Amino acid sequence: MTGALRIEGLEKSFVLHTQGGVRLPVLAGLDLEVEPGECVALHGPSGVGKSTVLRCVHGNYRADAGRILVRHREGVMNMVTAHPREVLAVRRETIGHVSQFLRVIPRVSAADVVAETLRDRGTDRESADDAARSILHRLNIPPELQQLAPATFSGGEQQRVNLARVLVAHYPVLLLDEPTASLDRENREVVIDLIREAAGRGAAILGIFHDAAVRDAVATRVVAMDTGREAA
Amino acid sequence: MTRVSTAARDGGYTFAYLDEQTKRMVRRAILKAVAIPGYQVPFASREMPLPFGWGTGGIQVTASIIGRDDTLKVIDQGADDTVNAVSIRAFFARTAGVPTTTRTQDATIIQTRHRIPETPLRAGQILVYQVPIPEPLRWLEPREAETRRMHALQEYGVMHVRLYEDIARYGHIATSYDYPVRVNGRYLMRPSPIPKFDNPKMDRSPALQLFGAGREKRIYAVPPHTGVRSLDFDDHPFEVQKWDQACALCGSTASFLDEIVTDNQGGRMFVCSDTDHCETRVRAGHVESAAGGRDPGGP
Amino acid sequence: MACDDRPLLSARGLTRYYGRILGCRDVNFDIWPGEVLGIVGESGSGKTTVLKCISARLEPSAGTVTYDTRTEGPVDIHRISEPARRLLMRTDWGFVHQDPRDGLRMAVSAGANIGERLMAVGARHYGQIRETATNWLGKVEMDTGRMDDLPCTFSGGMQQRLQIARNLVTAPRIVFMDEPTGGLDVSVQARLLDLLRGLVSDLGLAAVVVTHDLAVTRLLSHRLLVMRHGTVVETGLTDQVLDDPQHPYTQLLVSSVLHP
Numbered sequence: 001m002t003g004a005l006r007i008e009g010l011e012k013s014f015v016l017h018t019q020g021g022v023r024l025p026v027l028a029g030l031d032l033e034v035e036p037g038e039c040v041a042l043h044g045p046s047g048v049g050k051s052t053v054l055r056c057v058h059g060n061y062r063a064d065a066g067r068i069l070v071r072h073r074e075g076v077m078n079m080v081t082a083h084p085r086e087v088l089a090v091r092r093e094t095i096g097h098v099s100q101f102l103r104v105i106p107r108v109s110a111a112d113v114v115a116e117t118l119r120d121r122g123t124d125r126e127s128a129d130d131a132a133r134s135i136l137h138r139l140n141i142p143p144e145l146q147q148l149a150p151a152t153f154s155g156g157e158q159q160r161v162n163l164a165r166v167l168v169a170h171y172p173v174l175l176l177d178e179p180t181a182s183l184d185r186e187n188r189e190v191v192i193d194l195i196r197e198a199a200g201r202g203a204a205i206l207g208i209f210h211d212a213a214v215r216d217a218v219a220t221r222v223v224a225m226d227t228g229r230e231a232a
Numbered sequence: 233m234t235r236v237s238t239a240a241r242d243g244g245y246t247f248a249y250l251d252e253q254t255k256r257m258v259r260r261a262i263l264k265a266v267a268i269p270g271y272q273v274p275f276a277s278r279e280m281p282l283p284f285g286w287g288t289g290g291i292q293v294t295a296s297i298i299g300r301d302d303t304l305k306v307i308d309q310g311a312d313d314t315v316n317a318v319s320i321r322a323f324f325a326r327t328a329g330v331p332t333t334t335r336t337q338d339a340t341i342i343q344t345r346h347r348i349p350e351t352p353l354r355a356g357q358i359l360v361y362q363v364p365i366p367e368p369l370r371w372l373e374p375r376e377a378e379t380r381r382m383h384a385l386q387e388y389g390v391m392h393v394r395l396y397e398d399i400a401r402y403g404h405i406a407t408s409y410d411y412p413v414r415v416n417g418r419y420l421m422r423p424s425p426i427p428k429f430d431n432p433k434m435d436r437s438p439a440l441q442l443f444g445a446g447r448e449k450r451i452y453a454v455p456p457h458t459g460v461r462s463l464d465f466d467d468h469p470f471e472v473q474k475w476d477q478a479c480a481l482c483g484s485t486a487s488f489l490d491e492i493v494t495d496n497q498g499g500r501m502f503v504c505s506d507t508d509h510c511e512t513r514v515r516a517g518h519v520e521s522a523a524g525g526r527d528p529g530g531p
Numbered sequence: 532m533a534c535d536d537r538p539l540l541s542a543r544g545l546t547r548y549y550g551r552i553l554g555c556r557d558v559n560f561d562i563w564p565g566e567v568l569g570i571v572g573e574s575g576s577g578k579t580t581v582l583k584c585i586s587a588r589l590e591p592s593a594g595t596v597t598y599d600t601r602t603e604g605p606v607d608i609h610r611i612s613e614p615a616r617r618l619l620m621r622t623d624w625g626f627v628h629q630d631p632r633d634g635l636r637m638a639v640s641a642g643a644n645i646g647e648r649l650m651a652v653g654a655r656h657y658g659q660i661r662e663t664a665t666n667w668l669g670k671v672e673m674d675t676g677r678m679d680d681l682p683c684t685f686s687g688g689m690q691q692r693l694q695i696a697r698n699l700v701t702a703p704r705i706v707f708m709d710e711p712t713g714g715l716d717v718s719v720q721a722r723l724l725d726l727l728r729g730l731v732s733d734l735g736l737a738a739v740v741v742t743h744d745l746a747v748t749r750l751l752s753h754r755l756l757v758m759r760h761g762t763v764v765e766t767g768l769t770d771q772v773l774d775d776p777q778h779p780y781t782q783l784l785v786s787s788v789l790h791p
Contacts, residue, residue, distance in 0.1 A: 017779030018786050059768060061775040084754050084768045085563060105728060105750050106721040120732075372636065385614045387621075389651025393636070396643045396650065399657050400679045465657040 001069055001076060003033040004204035005057065005173050010066035012052055026052050029066070032206075032223060036172070039195065039205040041215050044225035050208045051100070053225075054175040056080075057206065058097040059087040070094055070173060092120055096171035098179050102150055102162040110136065110153070111146040114165045121169055135164045139190055155182045167194050174198055176207035180214050192217045236303065236338060241329025248295040248328040254278055258296035258451070262442060265453035270415030271383070272366050277449040287320060288446030290343045290362035297358060297442070298324065298341055303331045305339035310347035310488065310505035317345075334508050346409075348430040350487045350509035353439035355456060361424045363445035366452065368412045368422040388420045391463060399468055408473060414461045415454055423460075429472045429488045434460040477502045482513035537599050539564050539705060539737050540585060544594035547580050553761040554580035558594070560756060560766065564704065567731055567738045569752030569769060571745060571784070577761040578741045579709060585739065586626060586707040587616050598623075601704075621651050625698030625706035629713040631690035634697070635682045641668065641693055642678040648701045667696040671726060688719035692726065699730065705737040712747055724750050745788050749773055757781045 010030040016022050026049040034040050042050040055061040057068050059079050068079040072094045077086060091097070104113050111132050118128035136146050139160040145153070150161045159182055166174070176195070180188045188211070195218045199205055209215040215222070246252070254276075261275035280288040298304065304324050308317040312334040320343060321332045333339050336351040343360040353359060369379040372390050382388070391412050398406045411428035415421045423434060424443060434441060434454060441454040454460055464470040478485045480501040487509055489502040504510035538561035547554035555577035562568050570578040583589035585596050587608045599605045601623065608616060620626075628634040635644055645664040646654070654660050661678075668675045671692040682690055691711065698706060711727065712720040728751055731738055742748055748755060748769060755772045757765040757780065765778040776782045 014775075015777075017782045055774070060770050062767070062771060062777065084771075085566070087768055088753060103749075105725045107725045372638075381613075385617060387617065387651065389653075390647060392650040392655070393639055393643045393647050396646055396657065396660065397639050400640055400642055400661075464655075466655050467658050 001033075001071070003035045003038075004071045005032075005034040005206065006067075006069040007032040007053070007057070008067045008069070010053070010056060010068065011064045012049070012056055012061060013064060027056075034173075034204040034206050036202040036204050037199055037220075039199050039207065039218050039220045041219035041222045042206065042208050042225055043215070043222050048225045050225060051177055054097065054177050054206065054208065057173075058091065058095060058175055060097075094171060095173045095175060096166040096169060097175040098163055098166045098177060100177050100181070102158045104150060106151050107149050109147050110141060110150045110161045110164075113150060113161060114168050117165050117169050131168050132164070135168045136161070138194070139164050140187055156184065156187065159183060160187060163191060163194070167198065170198070170201055170203070172203055174203050174205045174207070176205065176209075178208055178210060180209070180211055188214060236331050236333045236335070237325070238331045239325035239329060242326045245327040247300075248298050248324065249281075250278065250292065250295045254292075255296040258292055261451045262293065262296065262453065265442070265451050266440070266455050268419070269454055269458050270419030270421040270452060272450040272452045274449055275451050277446045280446065281323075282319075284447035285364065286316060287343070287345060287362040289444030289448075289451070290345070290360050290446075291320060291323070291444075292446060293360045293442050293444035293451060294324065294341060294343050295328075297360075298328055298330060300328070300330065302340045303333050303338055305333050305336065305342045305508075306344075307342065307347055307349065307506075307508075308345045310349075310490075311507045313507065335512070336508055344426075346425050346427075347488070347505060348426055348433045350484075350504070350506040351512075352433075353437055355438040357439040359437075359439050359441045361426075361441065361443045363422070363424040363443045363448070363450070366422055366443065366445040366448050366450040368420050383419060386418070388414070391420060392465070395463060395465065395468075399465070405464065405468055405470070411470075412463050414463065416458050417461075419452075420463075421452065421454075421460075427473065427488055428462065428470075431460070431462045431470070432472065436460075475502060479504045479510060479513075482510045482518045484510070484513055484518070536563065537605065538562060539566075539599050541597045541605075542581070542585055542594065543597070545581065545584055545591050545596065546593040547577075547584055547589065548592045553577070555584070555758070555761045558756075558758075558763055560763075562705070562737050562739065564737050565732075565735045566754065567740060567752040568754050568756065569748035570739065570741045570756045570758060571743060571748055572758035573743060573784075576758040578756075578758050580761075581756075581758070582707055582709055582739060582741045586624060587620060588626075598705075621648060622701045623703050623705070625695075625703040627691070627694050627698060627706060627708040627711045629710035631682065631687070631694050634694040635690060637681065637683050640679045640681060641673075641685070644682060644693055644697045645700050648697065652701060663700060664696075667700050668693075670699075670730070671696045672722075686719075688715050688723060691715065691723055695727070695730070699734070699736075702734070703736070705739070706731075708738060708740045710742050710744075711740065712742070712744065720747070727751060745773060745785065757784065 007030055010027050012027040013023055013025040042053060044050060052061060056063045063080045070077050070079055070090055072090050077090055114132035114136060115128040118131055141160055150158050163179055180191050192214060258275055261273045265273045280291055306317040306321045308314040324330060325332050336349040341358045345362045367379055369382055373379050395405050409427045410422055410425045411431055413421050413423055436457050436459060438456050440456055443452045462470040475489050479489060481503050484504055487504045487506060490505040491500055491502055493500050540562045542558055542560050545558040546556045558581055570581060572578045584591045590609055596608045597605045598608050642661060642664040645667050646660040649660050665675050668678060673689060673692050682693055712723050740751055752769050755769045756763050759780045765772055765781045773785055776785050
């Protein structure tokens with residue numbers, strides 16, 4: 001394995017027990033490798049399983065078969081078989097995931113939400129707070145808003161907080177699920193810059209970008225996905 | 233008042249009222265209590281010819297240890313002449329025919345409620361306490377099984393919670409009687425409702441101290457020369473009560489004083505609670521000329 | 532990558548019957564330092580039975596609970612002497628009850644409630660006990676001016692905070708919580724959750740949280756145990772179990788709430 005992330009024969013289907021046990025196959029043998037510094041865009045119609053791929057890599061969904069190998073610390077971790085504690089360690093140190101929705105404790109301020117990422121990685125409080133302020137500032141979250149809980153924010157503001165909490169740390173692997181979906185143009189440009197900077201640092205990026213302009217701006221490779229099938 | 237009075241025993245009663253089997257049972261409990269200082273030994277407390285709460289525990293202990301050679305003194309709140317003290321003394325005079333006394337140094341057995349005599353006790357004397365509630369942990373743990381386990385495991389931290397509350401509320405440890413003690417570095421013990429003024433007298437006393445709780449059916453003991461330590465905090469050490477006045481009758485400044493209201497105009501005086509101690513001092517010529525209390529006829 | 536460190540607490544084959552009625556059967560799990568484990572399930576699913584068994588408040592009918600003590604290493608908590616067990620419960624463990632009246636002394640002040648554990652392990656300096664208690668009131672975001680008030684004068688949320696402070700004052704390594712936000716209204720719940728989460732991560736505490744509230748467990752726990760009819764039907768990372776539930780019962784549970 002030369003890449004930072006390698007997916008081999010990934011299979012995933014959902015069995016809906018509450019609806020008569022109906023089985024929905026989503027992924028049937030996906031292979032994919034992402035090198036450091038690469039930004040791979042998953043492309044295809046909605047429902048094809050793009051987000052499912054990201055969630056499987058993040059350990060949020062359990063794969064039925066296949067391997068998801070991630071370069072972690074000095075070795076390689078298979079996210080499909082990893083112990084929950086190992087998954088947590090990978091999430092803390094190696095994989096940053098920008099999901100579509102921000103899910104945080106109601107009362108915590110945006111600045112704290114972002115700083116917590118760094119504090120969990122062992123950064124001292126002061127440096128973490130500084131870094132959080134600076135990236136939130138870059139993403140145009142004004143200081144007075146930084147001290148409020150994101151639950152009250154608009155969709156675009158929440159998304160930027162969500163981006164900030166991941167991009168504040170320099171993860172070797174980044175999973176971006178529609179990072180610019182509800183952003184205006186100005187902020188879109190900031191995010192594009194941030195993604196390019198991450199790639200420039202050597203991060204392996206796997207993302208879903210509906211916005212063609214963003215995709216063109218950041219993706220070094222596009223992987224097309226079809227219903228129930230994968231293409232490499 | 234006579235120092236020592238003798239009376240003929242009423243032959244209709246067993247010696248000291250209790251039957252021999254009962255006395256033997258109580259003595260066994262006492263022996264166990266002496267062997268484990270501060271530990272509450274259960275015993276089969278008997279119905280006595282007076283209500284629980286009037287000293288039935290103490291009476292059963294006294295009845296079980298008293299012999300024909302003994303001289304008995306009974307005090308109630310330090311006084312020899314209150315109803316309870318007089319009645320109990322009369323009870324034993326009649327059922328055991330033993331001499332009774334009011335003088336501490338003449339007594340071999342002293343049954344007490346609420347005080348330890350001011351006159352230092354000597355080896356060979358036995359002090360019998362009447363105990364209403366023997367369990368020191370009762371106020372915060374109502375379950376008997378649990379308090380016994382706490383004793384077994386020496387989980388006594390909660391007792392300090394109570395002292396903590398005192399300081400938090402009053403600025404000092406306000407508990408002034410029935411002040412908890414640790415016996416021989418092991419068992420937590422309630423010394424019965426004596427003032428904490430008397431606590432130091434329990435420590436390494438040459439006399440044997442026996443405690444009887446009739447209603448609660450417990451006997452415990454502090455053998456002679458056993459360490460008795462009052463609980464406290466490092467920064468709030470144990471202290472006994474102090475008075476600004478001296479005794480209005482004998483001028484004593486070292487004894488526990490009772491406040492006596494003398495009229496309806498707020499007149500009051502402080503006198504020794506230990507009547508025998510006070511009388512002895514007065515007889516020896518100690519009289520306080522400028523009586524500690526306010527002149528009743530004053531402003 | 533191997534997990535080199537030892538679990539703090541392990542349950543193996545944990546089974547408890549109440550007479551002929553099953554409490555829990557063959558429950559197995561490990562908890563590592565700094566980890567929060569959620570146990571979810573409906574009423575009567577056995578989650579509280581498991582909590583009581585692993586916190587030594589109930590003896591299992593079969594199985595073992597191993598705890599890695601500071602001095603002796605791993606011990607079976609149901610085999611060690613009672614004094615040793617009670618010392619663990621008073622110092623190394625905390626227990627936060629759903630009903631604060633089960634966890635607080637309602638007749639003594641807030642300060643004494645916090646100080647009790649300190650006095651139980653031999654603290655005998657009033658000023659220091661009081662200072663520590665004051666600090667803890669601050670840490671659980673309570674007005675230190677209410678130090679000498681009785682818990683019965685506090686709101687439900689404050690009583691829960693006081694209960695938490697009372698438990699954490701001896702720096703325990705694991706805290707057992709039974710529906711810690713149970714009787715509280717939603718805004719108070721959120722504050723308490725935030726507080727708990729902060730304390731758990733700042734102090735590196737391990738915690739076991741029993742709850743039927745999936746939102747609570749989503750925010751608080753790293754891993755999840757789903758129980759039904761006394762057995763564990765599914766385990767995994769909290770977000771994994773809630774977002775990609777495998778067992779029919781877990782799917783039903785997740786689909787039954789509005790925003791898990």
